[in-house]
Amino acid sequence: MSFHWAKAYEPKNSFMRWLDxxxxxxxxxxGAIGGGYPVPRNLNYFWxxxxxxxxxxxxxxxxxxxxxxxxxxxxxxxFNSVNQLIMRDVNAGWLLRYAHMNGASFFxxxxxxxxxxxxxxxxxxxxxELVWMLGLVIYLLMMAxxxxxxxxxxxQMSYWGAQVITGFFxxxxxxxxxxxxxxxxxxxxxxxxxxxxxSLHYLLPFVIAGVVILHIWALHIPGSGNPTGVDVKxxxxxxxxxxxxxxxxxxFAAAMLLAYALVTYFAPDYLGHPDNYIxxxxxxxxxxxxxxxxxxxFYAILRSFTVDFILPAKLWGVLAMFASIxxxxxxxxxxxxxxxxxxxxxxxxxxxxxxVLDVLILGYIGGAPINWWRVALGQAASAYYFIHFLVILPxxxxxxxxxxxxxxxxxxxLHGETKExxxxxxxxxxxxxxxxxx
Amino acid sequence: xxxxxxSAEVPATTGSEGDGVxxxxxxxxxxxxxxxxxxxxxxxxxxxxxxxxxxxLALATTEVDISKVQSGQGIKTQWRKQPVFIRNLTPxxxxxxxxxPLSDLRDPQTLAERTKPGKANWLITLGVxxxxxxxxxxxxxxxxxxxxxxxxxxCHGSMYDTAARIRQGPAPKNLEVPEYKxxxxxxxxxx
Numbered sequence: 001m002s003f004h005w006a007k008a009y010e011p012k013n014s015f016m017r018w019l020d021x022x023x024x025x026x027x028x029x030x031g032a033i034g035g036g037y038p039v040p041r042n043l044n045y046f047w048x049x050x051x052x053x054x055x056x057x058x059x060x061x062x063x064x065x066x067x068x069x070x071x072x073x074x075x076x077x078x079f080n081s082v083n084q085l086i087m088r089d090v091n092a093g094w095l096l097r098y099a100h101m102n103g104a105s106f107f108x109x110x111x112x113x114x115x116x117x118x119x120x121x122x123x124x125x126x127x128x129e130l131v132w133m134l135g136l137v138i139y140l141l142m143m144a145x146x147x148x149x150x151x152x153x154x155x156q157m158s159y160w161g162a163q164v165i166t167g168f169f170x171x172x173x174x175x176x177x178x179x180x181x182x183x184x185x186x187x188x189x190x191x192x193x194x195x196x197x198x199s200l201h202y203l204l205p206f207v208i209a210g211v212v213i214l215h216i217w218a219l220h221i222p223g224s225g226n227p228t229g230v231d232v233k234x235x236x237x238x239x240x241x242x243x244x245x246x247x248x249x250x251x252f253a254a255a256m257l258l259a260y261a262l263v264t265y266f267a268p269d270y271l272g273h274p275d276n277y278i279x280x281x282x283x284x285x286x287x288x289x290x291x292x293x294x295x296x297x298f299y300a301i302l303r304s305f306t307v308d309f310i311l312p313a314k315l316w317g318v319l320a321m322f323a324s325i326x327x328x329x330x331x332x333x334x335x336x337x338x339x340x341x342x343x344x345x346x347x348x349x350x351x352x353x354x355x356v357l358d359v360l361i362l363g364y365i366g367g368a369p370i371n372w373w374r375v376a377l378g379q380a381a382s383a384y385y386f387i388h389f390l391v392i393l394p395x396x397x398x399x400x401x402x403x404x405x406x407x408x409x410x411x412x413x414l415h416g417e418t419k420e421x422x423x424x425x426x427x428x429x430x431x432x433x434x435x436x437x438x
Numbered sequence: 439x440x441x442x443x444x445s446a447e448v449p450a451t452t453g454s455e456g457d458g459v460x461x462x463x464x465x466x467x468x469x470x471x472x473x474x475x476x477x478x479x480x481x482x483x484x485x486x487x488x489x490x491x492x493x494x495l496a497l498a499t500t501e502v503d504i505s506k507v508q509s510g511q512g513i514k515t516q517w518r519k520q521p522v523f524i525r526n527l528t529p530x531x532x533x534x535x536x537x538x539p540l541s542d543l544r545d546p547q548t549l550a551e552r553t554k555p556g557k558a559n560w561l562i563t564l565g566v567x568x569x570x571x572x573x574x575x576x577x578x579x580x581x582x583x584x585x586x587x588x589x590x591x592x593c594h595g596s597m598y599d600t601a602a603r604i605r606q607g608p609a610p611k612n613l614e615v616p617e618y619k620x621x622x623x624x625x626x627x628x629x
Contacts, residue, residue: 015454034599062594160572160593163570163571163572164570164571164572164593166571167569167570167571168570171568172569180489181489182488182489183488185488185489185490185491185494186490186494186518186519186573187490187519188496188518188519188566190519192490192491193492194489282516282519282520282521283514283516283521283565283573283591284573285572285573285591285593286592287592288573288592289592289593291535303594305608306607306608308544308610312608313608313609314568314569314570314608314612315610317608327602370594370595431530
C-alpha cells in the first residue's frame with residue numbers, strides 16, 4: 001500500500017515490459033526505492049541511517065563470504081588462518097579482514113544511531129509498532145552474529161568471550177548447565193563450539209537480510225515517519241524516493257564510507273583488543289576481559305549485580321541484561337503519548353538526552369576495569385535505565401503537555417514554525433500561500 | 439471422534455448430525471498428528487548432535503602425578519578441557535579454612551567435605567569460576583590470591599578462600615570439586 005498519488009511503474013522499453021508482465025520485479029523495486037515510493041519531504045539526516053545499516057550489512061556479507069574461503073574452522077588452525085594466512089599471505093587478505101572487523105563496528109554504530117532516532121522521534125508508535133519490533137529482532141540477530149564472529153579468530157578474547165557468554169546460560173537453575181554444555185558441545189569452548197559458531201555466523205546474516213525485508217515491507221505500509229511526527233496528508237507533503245532520497249542517501253553514504261575507510265586504513269585495530277592477537281589458551285584468562293565496544297552497556301548491566309537478593313546475583317545480572325533489550329519490545333505501550341516527535345515534547349526531550357547520557361555511562365563502565373566507584377556508578381546507571389522505561393516514560397506520557405503541532409508537514413516546511421504552529425486540528429491549511437512569511 | 443456406537447447411528451459419510459464430528463475431521467486430525475509425530479522424531483537427531491560427542495566424552499578421566507607438589511604449592515592441569523587446580527595446603531591454610539564459621543559462607547561447606555578423609559591438605563577443584571567461567575588467579579606462584587588467600591577471579595572480582603569457597607564477589611558457588619580418587623599415595627585420577 002502507499003499513498004494514492006504514488007506513481008505507478010511504467011516500463012521504459014519493451015524488454016522491461018516483457019519482464020514486468022511475467023515477473024513484476026521492476027515494479028516491486030520502483031515502488032520500494034524508486035519514484036513510486038512517496039516520502040515525507042522534511043526528513044533530516046537521522047533518516048539516512050537505515051540505508052547506511054543496509055549498506056554495512058551488504059559489506060559484511062560480501063567480505064565475510066570471501067574471508068570464509070580462507071578460514072580454517074579448527075582450534076589449531078583458526079588463529080593462524082586469520083593472523084598468518086589472511087593477514088599476510090592472501091592477496092588483499094589484510095584489507096578484507098580489516099574491512100570485515102571494522103565493518104561490524106560501523107554496522108553497530110549506524111544501527112545505534114538508527115535506534116536512538118526511533119526513540120527520539122517516537123518511530124515505535126502506532127501504526128509502526130511492528131516496524132520497531134522487527135528492528136529489535138534484527139538487532140538481537142546482529143548481537144548473536146557479532147558475538148559468534150568474534151569467537152572465530154580463536155584469540156584469547158575470542159575464547160574467553162565464548163566462555164563468559166555461554167556462561168550466562170549456566171545462571172539458570174537446574175537446566176542452565178546442561179543447556180550450556182549442549183550449546184558448546186563440550187564442557188568448555190573447543191572444536192565443537194568453534195565449528196558450530198562458524199556455521200551459524202555464516203547463516204545468520206542471511207536471516208538478518210530476510211528480516212530486513214520484512215522490516216522495510218512493514219515500514220512501507222504506513223510509509224516513512226518524519227521529524228514532526230505529523231501524518232502525511234497530501235501530495236504536497238511528500239517527494240518521490242527517487243531521485244530525491246536516493247541522491248541524499250547516496251552522498252551521505254559516501255561521507256560515512258569515508259569515515260569507515262579512514263578507520264579501516266589508519267586505525268584498523270583501534271576498536272579491537274590487543275589480547276585477541278594471542279592465541280586462545282584455555283588455562284589462562286586475560287587479566288581484563290571485555291567484549292567488543294558495542295556490547296559494553298549490556299556488560300555493565302550484567303556486572304552491576306553483586307549481592308544475592310532472593311535469586312543469586314549471577315542470575316539477576318543475566319536476567320537484567322536480557323530484560324534491558326526485551327523491554328524495548330513493549331515500548332509502544334509504555335509510551336502512550338499521542339505525539340510522536342520528541343521535538344514537540346519538552347519534558348520527554350530532556351529525559352531522552354538523560355537516557356543517552358546514561359547509556360554512554362553504561363558503555364564506559366562496561367569497558368573499564370572494575371573498581372568500587374565504577375561498580376557503584378554502573379549500578380546507578382543500570383537502575384536509571386530501567387527507571388527511564390518503566391517509570392519515567394509512562395508518567396511523562398500521562399502528564400506532559402506537548403507543544404502545538406504544525407497542521408501539516410508542508411506547512412511546517414514551507415512557512416516556518418512560528419507562523420504555522422497551532423494546536424492540532426485548530427487551523428486550516430492555507431492553500432496557495434507562499435513561502436514569504438517566517 | 440466417532441465411537442463404534444455413534445458410527446452405527448450416524449451415517450459415516452456425512453455425519454452432519456450427532457456430535458458434529460465428521461469422519462473427515464478424524465482423518466485430518468489423525469493424518470496431521472501422524473505427520474507431526476514424525477516431524478518431531480526427525481528433529482531428534484538435529485537436537486542430539488549438539489551434545490558433547492564421543493571424542494569429547496572420551497577425555498572423561500585424567501591421571502595426575504602429584505608427588506612433586508610441595509606443601510604450599512599448587513599445579514594446574516586439565517580435565518575434560520577444563521583447568522583443574524590441585525593444591526597442597528599448608529597447615530596454616532587448613533587452620534584458616536577451618537576457623538571460618540559456616541554461617542559466614544554463601545555456599546556453606548567445610549574443608550573436610552571438600553577433601554578426601556586423611557588428605558585434608560589436598561584441595562582439588564575445577565579452575566573455573568562459578569560466575570561466568572573464567573580461570574581464577576592464585577594457583578601459580580606470585581599470582582594474586584585475593585584477600586582470603588585462595589583464589590581471585592580477574593574477570594568480575596570473585597574472591598575465594600583457602601578451601602576455594604566463595605567469600606566475596608558475584609560468583610554464587612564454591613569452586614566445584616570434581617569426582618576424583620587417589621589411585622596411589624602420589625597419583626590422583628580425576629573423573
